[in-house]
Amino acid sequence: MHITLKAIALGVGLSGALLASPMITVEKPDFDAGTIREGAQKEVSHVFIVKNTGDSTLRITDARPG
């Protein structure tokens, strides 16, 4: 009985570690910068907020235009 409980605990622990995974969530992945008059601005920039909704570290390896 005791051994079985231990085995179950170990199993839960292992599966928990195996299932732990990072999740990426961006509330507004498409940003509309509106209308800009020609020559009025040299550039337009936007900061996207990225949330890790998972349960282990999210590692962003690359973010590039395209």
Add this chain to the structure above:
Amino acid sequence: MVGFDSIIPPGREGKITQKIDLKNAHSGEMIKAVTVTSNAKNQPSMRLTIKVVIKAIINVNTSYAQLSKAQSTAEVILSTEKKDLQVKKVYFKMSNPGGGMPGSQASWQGDLPLFINFTMQKPDSVKADGYMDYKLKLTSTLEITEPKEGEFIIETNHPEKTQISIRGRLDK
């Protein structure tokens, strides 16, 4: 240009910054995307976009114009919100004056602007978007001995857009 936070702990937020250069942007809608690659289980590759609409100060209906003996006039429509648009002068600038021989007499002559005669018809109505069409008619009285590639430079009285250039050709 894209900047990003590379490590985001569980439950925390990070930033991805995208910058779009507008210096050479054409008028109209522009959508720029960023592809984000991560170890995320749900979306290892994610696309983010920025949409921007560039509103032209003066829209030109053509990107190319040609004048020759056979086709001695060319019509260009300039659209703008400005009520009293005027064209001050129009000239042709050769892209390769003097055939690439710097200092030669031909090159020196090539630096001189070739003035183009023009008339402009005022708009009779305002369009739904607030723009008005000005019809500019170019006429060449120049004696062209050799075809010339280059651009037509249109100088206007618009304080935000004093010069418009259209690629073009002067032909025999």
